[in-house]
Amino acid sequence: MDWQAIWxxxxxxxxxxxxxxxxxxxxxxxxxYSRRRWKFLVEALVxxxxxxxxxxxxxxVLLAIGPRSPLGAVYSKLTGGMLPFSFQGLLLxxxxxxxxxxxxxxxxxxxxxxxxLLEASxxxxxxxAATFRRVIVPLSLPGIATGAILSFAHTLGEFGxxxxxGGNIAGVTRTVSISIYDSVQALDYGAASATSLFLLCVSFAxxxxxxxxxxxxxxxxxxx
Amino acid sequence: MADQLTCxxxxxxxxxxxxxxxxxxxxxxxxxAVLFGPSGSGKTTLLRMLAGLERPDAGSIxxxxxxxxxxxxxxxxxTQERRAGFLFQDYALFPHLTVAENVGYAAPGETxxxxxETFGLAELATSKPRALSGGExxxxxxxxxxxxEPALLLLDEPLSALDAPTRVRTRYELRRMLLAGGVPSIxxxxxxxxxVALGDWMAVIVDGRIRQTGPVQEVFRRPADLQVAESLGxxxxxxxxxxxxxxxLLVLQVGEARIQCVDSEETGTVFACIRAEDVAITRxxxxxxxxxxxxAGRVRAVIxxxxxxxxxxxxxxxLVALVTAQSAAELALHEGETVSAIVKATSVHLAxxxxxx
Numbered sequence: 072m073d074w075q076a077i078w079x080x081x082x083x084x085x086x087x088x089x090x091x092x093x094x095x096x097x098x099x100x101x102x103x104y105s106r107r108r109w110k111f112l113v114e115a116l117v118x119x120x121x122x123x124x125x126x127x128x129x130x131x132v133l134l135a136i137g138p139r140s141p142l143g144a145v146y147s148k149l150t151g152g153m154l155p156f157s158f159q160g161l162l163l164x165x166x167x168x169x170x171x172x173x174x175x176x177x178x179x180x181x182x183x184x185x186x187x188l189l190e191a192s193x194x195x196x197x198x199x200a201a202t203f204r205r206v207i208v209p210l211s212l213p214g215i216a217t218g219a220i221l222s223f224a225h226t227l228g229e230f231g232x233x234x235x236x237g238g239n240i241a242g243v244t245r246t247v248s249i250s251i252y253d254s255v256q257a258l259d260y261g262a263a264s265a266t267s268l269f270l271l272c273v274s275f276a277x278x279x280x281x282x283x284x285x286x287x288x289x290x291x292x293x294x295x
Numbered sequence: 296m297a298d299q300l301t302c303x304x305x306x307x308x309x310x311x312x313x314x315x316x317x318x319x320x321x322x323x324x325x326x327x328a329v330l331f332g333p334s335g336s337g338k339t340t341l342l343r344m345l346a347g348l349e350r351p352d353a354g355s356i357x358x359x360x361x362x363x364x365x366x367x368x369x370x371x372x373x374t375q376e377r378r379a380g381f382l383f384q385d386y387a388l389f390p391h392l393t394v395a396e397n398v399g400y401a402a403p404g405e406t407x408x409x410x411x412e413t414f415g416l417a418e419l420a421t422s423k424p425r426a427l428s429g430g431e432x433x434x435x436x437x438x439x440x441x442x443x444e445p446a447l448l449l450l451d452e453p454l455s456a457l458d459a460p461t462r463v464r465t466r467y468e469l470r471r472m473l474l475a476g477g478v479p480s481i482x483x484x485x486x487x488x489x490x491v492a493l494g495d496w497m498a499v500i501v502d503g504r505i506r507q508t509g510p511v512q513e514v515f516r517r518p519a520d521l522q523v524a525e526s527l528g529x530x531x532x533x534x535x536x537x538x539x540x541x542x543x544l545l546v547l548q549v550g551e552a553r554i555q556c557v558d559s560e561e562t563g564t565v566f567a568c569i570r571a572e573d574v575a576i577t578r579x580x581x582x583x584x585x586x587x588x589x590x591a592g593r594v595r596a597v598i599x600x601x602x603x604x605x606x607x608x609x610x611x612x613x614l615v616a617l618v619t620a621q622s623a624a625e626l627a628l629h630e631g632e633t634v635s636a637i638v639k640a641t642s643v644h645l646a647x648x649x650x651x652x
Contacts, residue, residue, distance in 0.1 A: 185387065187383050188387050188390075190346075190348050190374075190381070191383060191387040193373075193374040193375055194348075194379065194381040194440075195380070195400055195439065196375045196376075196378065196401055196443050197401065205400075206389060210391055
């Protein structure tokens with residue numbers, strides 16, 4: 072089993088999830104409560120990674136972060152490094168790729184919070200930002216957890232985007248799925264099946280956890 | 296007259312219904328004002344506009360000389376700055392917080408703690424709202440609103456979430472709590488018993504418009520027009536013609552019958568409003584006293600209503616009387632019999648016809 076690749080994938084998935092939760096909550100709030108007419112355009116944009124082939128997404132990300140693009144130029148000026156074929160570049164691509172997996176469950180959870188509770192909070196003199204923190208987020212914890220877990224699992228298994236943006240550098244961008252692909256190419260079926268089995272078990276555990284959260288089967292969950 | 300609330304607001308709702316309300320409430324004379332109207336009359340919308348939860352299309356709201364809303368000057372004070380406590384129909388308690396955390400939500404500390412004691416919630420302090428009864432939830436909601444030290448309390452059908460026996464018991468308790476809270480309150484209700492039990496002042500809203508405002512007793516005694524009378528549940532609203540004036544009494548022609556009532560400035564066609572409780576029934580047909588109206592009527596139906604019986608008479612026009620079940624039994628009323636209905640002249644109230652469009 073390629074422990075180096077597994078460890079890299081876990082690091083990538085955890086970082087991606089952390090960024091997505093920080094980024095996804097405000098976006099989900101806006102999507103849930105905004106009354107702008109052009110909201111549907113943003114919704115479509117957020118959902119795009121669900122239908123786009125990972126290679127297409129990876130291709131555009133590669134163009135966007137290349138040294139000749141404005142973003143890539145700014146990055147190399149600031150850090151001296153380059154985004155393509157680096158962990159940071161991979162992280163950026165993963166965030167974009169898993170964005171809907173965080174935003175959609177979180178937005179659904181926000182929409183499920185009774186609007187009267189928000190109005191009650193406003194009438195008690197509490198600002199919108201504080202109401203978000205004190206009412207919406209605590210009542211949406213199962214949805215937020217679902218979004219985080221799905222994003223983590225999705226990042227753990229990504230292949231196309233990694234191949235396009237990160238390539239295959241051991242310890243830097245070689246994730247689990249790339250490692251499995253490599254093993255098969257090298258006819259090392261033993262290593263491939265061990266790593267595959269590991270990924271299969273992790274994925275199943277994560278999905279089981281997600282569905283359990285949605286059904287709130289645990290009495291200790293914060294809502295109670 | 297600084298201590299008052301005035302609201303002149305217009306808002307078109309999505310279903311084409313328009314609320315156009317002119318409301319005036321003297322806060323010093325009226326600790327509890329009732330906004331009374333049938334379902335769908337726009338009273339909740341009006342309350343939400345006062346709270347700043349809905350934005351009127353045009354108009355102004357002035358509370359104690361502070362402009363809360365003024366479309367002309369582009370003022371729309373945010374909900375948070377109006378300091379108007381709002382009690383939702385189902386109380387909207389925060390389900391993830393305990394009773395103590397709910398009450399202390401706006402300002403945890405001494406005030407919140409005292410309110411827990413005052414409202415008898417100290418023992419429930421660590422419970423979650425879902426474990427409480429309806430009446431307890433209401434007390435938590437009220438304590439939570441008062442803890443924020445509001446300048447005005449707005450209550451949307453505060454008793455409708457309770458079951459019927461609790462509702463009756465809670466009416467007087469709610470009034471006591473509102474008076475003890477010392478904050479002027481506006482209560483929305485469609486129940487006339489609640490209006491009478493809770494309010495000092497009332498405004499009647501029908502079809503999105505305020506039709507009458509005044510002290511509660513005054514509004515019930517003299518409904519301004521037919522729709523107000525109907526919405527207040529005055530059972531007998533009879534079309535009448537003023538045919539004469541005599542010694543401080545007006546003589547009305549109602550169908551074939553003549554009814555006397557206390558003189559007012561009305562002229563021409565009016566509506567005579569008689570509460571069913573004010574109609575007495577007797578079998579003695581003879582004596583005629585001057586202050587009483589005696590109408591011969593045929594019994595059409597006797598409908599038991601608990602301790603009371605509702606007697607429907609045909610006096611040439613339909614007349615409904617509400618008598619105790621005991622007296623209905625003593626009179627042994629049967630359908631088709633002719634009896635006398637007696638109505639005091641002071642129990643007949645006129646509603647003008649002119650405002651009926």
